[in-house]
Amino acid sequence: MIAFFQILLAALLLFGCAFILLGALGLVRFSDFFKRLHAPTKASTLGVGCVLVCSVAYHLVLGEDPQPRELLVTVFLFITAPISAHLMAKAALSLMMESRPEVPGERGVSEEE
Amino acid sequence: MNGPTIFTAALVLCMHMVGLAMLLALWRLLRGPTLPDRILALDTLSVTAIAELMLFGMYIDSAIYFEAALVIAMLGFCSTVVLSKFVLRRDIVE
Numbered sequence: 001m002i003a004f005f006q007i008l009l010a011a012l013l014l015f016g017c018a019f020i021l022l023g024a025l026g027l028v029r030f031s032d033f034f035k036r037l038h039a040p041t042k043a044s045t046l047g048v049g050c051v052l053v054c055s056v057a058y059h060l061v062l063g064e065d066p067q068p069r070e071l072l073v074t075v076f077l078f079i080t081a082p083i084s085a086h087l088m089a090k091a092a093l094s095l096m097m098e099s100r101p102e103v104p105g106e107r108g109v110s111e112e113e
Numbered sequence: 114m115n116g117p118t119i120f121t122a123a124l125v126l127c128m129h130m131v132g133l134a135m136l137l138a139l140w141r142l143l144r145g146p147t148l149p150d151r152i153l154a155l156d157t158l159s160v161t162a163i164a165e166l167m168l169f170g171m172y173i174d175s176a177i178y179f180e181a182a183l184v185i186a187m188l189g190f191c192s193t194v195v196l197s198k199f200v201l202r203r204d205i206v207e
Contacts, residue, residue, distance in 0.1 A: 002116060003115055003116025003117075004116070005116075006116035006117060006119065006120040007116060007119055007120070009120060010119050010120045010122075010123035010124075011123075013123050013124065013127050013168075014123055014126070014127060016127075016164070017126075017127035017130040017131055017164070018130070020130065020131055020134045020160075020161060020164055021130045021131070021133060021134045023134070023157065024133070024134035024135070024137040024138050024157060024161065025134075025137060027137065027138060027141050027153065027154065027157055028137045028140060028141055033147060033149055033150055033153075036141075036150065036153060037153060040138070040153060040156065040157040040160070041153075041156075044134075044157055044160050044161065045160065047164065048160055048161075048163055048164045051127075051164045051167055051168065052163075052164075052167055054171075055167045055168075055170065055171055058171050059171075059176055067176075069176070069179050070167065070179060070182075072183060073163065073167075073179070073182055073183055073186050076183075076186050076187070076190075077160070077163070077186055080186075080190040081160075083190075083194070084156055084190055084193040084194060084197070087193065087194055087197035087198070087201075088149055088152055088153055088156070088193065088197050090197065090201060091148075091149050091152070091196075091197040091200035091201050092147070092149035094200065094201050095147065095148065095149065095200060096147070
Protein backbone atom coordinates (compact mmCIF):
# COMPACT_ATOMS: atom_id res chain seq x y z
CA MET A 1 0.00 0.00 0.00
CA ILE A 2 2.81 2.39 0.96
CA ALA A 3 4.74 1.44 -2.19
CA PHE A 4 1.70 2.15 -4.40
CA PHE A 5 1.25 5.49 -2.66
CA GLN A 6 4.89 6.36 -3.25
CA ILE A 7 4.64 5.54 -6.95
CA LEU A 8 1.53 7.77 -7.13
CA LEU A 9 3.43 10.59 -5.42
CA ALA A 10 6.36 10.15 -7.82
CA ALA A 11 3.97 10.46 -10.79
CA LEU A 12 2.46 13.66 -9.33
CA LEU A 13 5.96 15.04 -8.74
CA LEU A 14 7.06 14.34 -12.32
CA PHE A 15 3.83 15.94 -13.64
CA GLY A 16 4.42 19.12 -11.65
CA CYS A 17 8.10 19.40 -12.51
CA ALA A 18 7.35 18.89 -16.22
CA PHE A 19 4.98 21.88 -16.01
CA ILE A 20 7.64 23.99 -14.24
CA LEU A 21 10.19 23.12 -16.93
CA LEU A 22 7.67 23.90 -19.69
CA GLY A 23 6.96 27.28 -18.13
CA ALA A 24 10.65 28.19 -18.01
CA LEU A 25 11.12 26.90 -21.58
CA GLY A 26 8.26 29.08 -22.76
CA LEU A 27 9.85 32.04 -20.96
CA VAL A 28 13.00 31.52 -23.02
CA ARG A 29 11.60 30.44 -26.36
CA PHE A 30 8.64 32.76 -27.06
CA SER A 31 9.22 35.85 -29.16
CA ASP A 32 7.19 38.66 -27.58
CA PHE A 33 6.78 39.77 -23.96
CA PHE A 34 3.01 39.30 -24.04
CA LYS A 35 3.51 35.75 -25.32
CA ARG A 36 6.20 35.15 -22.72
CA LEU A 37 3.88 36.30 -19.94
CA HIS A 38 1.59 33.30 -20.47
CA ALA A 39 4.04 30.46 -19.87
CA PRO A 40 5.48 31.10 -16.38
CA THR A 41 2.40 32.65 -14.80
CA LYS A 42 0.11 29.73 -15.63
CA ALA A 43 2.19 26.59 -16.20
CA SER A 44 4.72 27.22 -13.44
CA THR A 45 1.99 28.02 -10.92
CA LEU A 46 0.26 24.73 -11.67
CA GLY A 47 3.57 22.88 -11.39
CA VAL A 48 4.45 24.42 -8.04
CA GLY A 49 0.92 23.62 -6.82
CA CYS A 50 1.43 19.96 -7.74
CA VAL A 51 4.83 19.85 -5.99
CA LEU A 52 3.39 21.43 -2.83
CA VAL A 53 0.40 19.04 -2.74
CA CYS A 54 2.86 16.16 -3.15
CA SER A 55 4.91 17.53 -0.24
CA VAL A 56 1.79 17.76 1.94
CA ALA A 57 0.88 14.14 1.15
CA TYR A 58 4.47 12.97 1.71
CA HIS A 59 4.78 14.55 5.15
CA LEU A 60 1.22 13.48 6.02
CA VAL A 61 1.69 9.78 5.26
CA LEU A 62 5.41 9.01 5.38
CA GLY A 63 7.01 11.72 7.51
CA GLU A 64 6.96 12.16 11.26
CA ASP A 65 5.48 15.68 11.44
CA PRO A 66 2.05 15.52 9.81
CA GLN A 67 0.78 19.08 9.36
CA PRO A 68 -0.67 20.45 6.11
CA ARG A 69 1.35 23.68 6.32
CA GLU A 70 2.46 23.69 2.69
CA LEU A 71 -1.15 24.36 1.70
CA LEU A 72 -0.57 27.92 2.98
CA VAL A 73 2.09 28.46 0.31
CA THR A 74 -0.16 26.87 -2.34
CA VAL A 75 -3.11 29.12 -1.50
CA PHE A 76 -0.86 32.19 -1.35
CA LEU A 77 0.68 31.40 -4.75
CA PHE A 78 -2.67 30.71 -6.41
CA ILE A 79 -4.05 34.03 -5.10
CA THR A 80 -1.04 36.18 -5.94
CA ALA A 81 -0.03 34.78 -9.36
CA PRO A 82 -2.89 36.47 -11.34
CA ILE A 83 -2.33 39.77 -9.50
CA SER A 84 1.38 39.88 -10.30
CA ALA A 85 0.73 38.86 -13.93
CA HIS A 86 -1.86 41.64 -14.27
CA LEU A 87 0.56 44.22 -12.83
CA MET A 88 3.39 43.07 -15.11
CA ALA A 89 1.10 43.30 -18.15
CA LYS A 90 0.10 46.84 -17.11
CA ALA A 91 3.74 47.84 -16.70
CA ALA A 92 4.63 46.43 -20.12
CA LEU A 93 1.66 48.22 -21.71
CA SER A 94 2.75 51.52 -20.22
CA LEU A 95 6.29 51.02 -21.54
CA MET A 96 5.45 49.76 -25.02
CA MET A 97 2.58 51.93 -26.15
CA GLU A 98 3.98 52.51 -29.65
CA SER A 99 4.42 48.80 -30.44
CA ARG A 100 0.83 47.87 -29.60
CA PRO A 101 -1.26 46.45 -32.43
CA GLU A 102 -4.28 48.45 -33.51
CA VAL A 103 -7.55 47.88 -31.69
CA PRO A 104 -9.82 45.89 -34.06
CA GLY A 105 -12.98 48.02 -34.04
CA GLU A 106 -11.49 51.47 -34.46
CA ARG A 107 -10.68 51.48 -38.17
CA GLY A 108 -14.25 50.47 -39.04
CA VAL A 109 -15.62 53.23 -36.83
CA SER A 110 -13.39 55.86 -38.45
CA GLU A 111 -14.34 54.65 -41.94
CA GLU A 112 -18.00 55.03 -41.10
CA GLU A 113 -17.39 58.56 -39.93
CA MET B 114 12.55 -1.55 -7.99
CA ASN B 115 10.37 -0.93 -4.96
CA GLY B 116 8.43 2.11 -3.82
CA PRO B 117 11.08 4.16 -1.94
CA THR B 118 13.66 3.65 -4.71
CA ILE B 119 11.25 4.92 -7.37
CA PHE B 120 10.25 7.89 -5.22
CA THR B 121 13.85 8.89 -4.47
CA ALA B 122 14.81 8.56 -8.15
CA ALA B 123 11.82 10.73 -9.15
CA LEU B 124 12.79 13.25 -6.48
CA VAL B 125 16.38 13.56 -7.78
CA LEU B 126 15.15 13.80 -11.39
CA CYS B 127 12.66 16.51 -10.41
CA MET B 128 15.37 18.49 -8.58
CA HIS B 129 17.45 18.44 -11.75
CA MET B 130 14.46 19.53 -13.87
CA VAL B 131 13.61 22.43 -11.54
CA GLY B 132 17.29 23.44 -11.47
CA LEU B 133 17.28 23.54 -15.27
CA ALA B 134 14.14 25.70 -15.13
CA MET B 135 15.94 28.07 -12.73
CA LEU B 136 18.87 28.29 -15.13
CA LEU B 137 16.55 29.13 -18.03
CA ALA B 138 14.84 31.84 -15.98
CA LEU B 139 18.27 33.21 -14.97
CA TRP B 140 19.26 33.36 -18.65
CA ARG B 141 16.15 35.39 -19.42
CA LEU B 142 16.87 37.62 -16.41
CA LEU B 143 20.39 38.38 -17.63
CA ARG B 144 19.57 38.73 -21.32
CA GLY B 145 15.98 40.05 -21.28
CA PRO B 146 15.56 42.77 -23.90
CA THR B 147 13.12 44.89 -21.92
CA LEU B 148 12.50 45.71 -18.27
CA PRO B 149 9.21 43.72 -17.89
CA ASP B 150 11.04 40.63 -19.15
CA ARG B 151 13.45 40.90 -16.26
CA ILE B 152 10.61 41.37 -13.75
CA LEU B 153 8.87 38.29 -15.16
CA ALA B 154 12.10 36.27 -14.98
CA LEU B 155 12.59 37.32 -11.35
CA ASP B 156 9.04 36.23 -10.52
CA THR B 157 9.61 32.88 -12.24
CA LEU B 158 12.89 32.48 -10.38
CA SER B 159 11.18 32.94 -7.00
CA VAL B 160 8.42 30.45 -7.91
CA THR B 161 10.94 27.83 -9.02
CA ALA B 162 13.01 28.46 -5.88
CA ILE B 163 9.93 27.56 -3.80
CA ALA B 164 9.56 24.28 -5.69
CA GLU B 165 13.25 23.48 -5.33
CA LEU B 166 13.16 24.16 -1.57
CA MET B 167 10.14 21.88 -1.09
CA LEU B 168 11.80 19.13 -3.15
CA PHE B 169 14.97 19.43 -1.06
CA GLY B 170 12.89 19.29 2.13
CA MET B 171 11.34 16.04 0.92
CA TYR B 172 14.77 14.70 -0.08
CA ILE B 173 16.36 15.13 3.35
CA ASP B 174 13.00 14.28 5.00
CA SER B 175 12.56 17.42 7.10
CA ALA B 176 9.94 20.16 7.24
CA ILE B 177 12.20 23.08 8.22
CA TYR B 178 12.39 24.44 4.68
CA PHE B 179 8.70 25.34 4.76
CA GLU B 180 9.36 28.69 6.46
CA ALA B 181 11.99 29.62 3.88
CA ALA B 182 9.56 28.77 1.07
CA LEU B 183 6.81 30.90 2.66
CA VAL B 184 9.16 33.87 3.07
CA ILE B 185 10.35 33.54 -0.54
CA ALA B 186 6.72 33.42 -1.76
CA MET B 187 5.79 36.61 0.12
CA LEU B 188 8.96 38.51 -0.82
CA GLY B 189 8.66 37.41 -4.46
CA PHE B 190 5.09 38.70 -4.72
CA CYS B 191 5.96 41.99 -2.98
CA SER B 192 9.03 42.55 -5.16
CA THR B 193 7.02 41.90 -8.33
CA VAL B 194 4.33 44.35 -7.27
CA VAL B 195 6.82 47.03 -6.25
CA LEU B 196 8.91 46.71 -9.44
CA SER B 197 5.77 46.87 -11.62
CA LYS B 198 4.56 49.94 -9.72
CA PHE B 199 7.96 51.54 -10.21
CA VAL B 200 7.79 50.91 -13.96
CA LEU B 201 4.22 52.24 -14.09
CA ARG B 202 4.63 55.45 -12.10
CA ARG B 203 8.39 55.96 -11.39
CA ASP B 204 7.31 56.49 -7.81
CA ILE B 205 6.61 53.75 -5.29
CA VAL B 206 5.32 55.60 -2.23
CA GLU B 207 2.83 58.06 -3.61
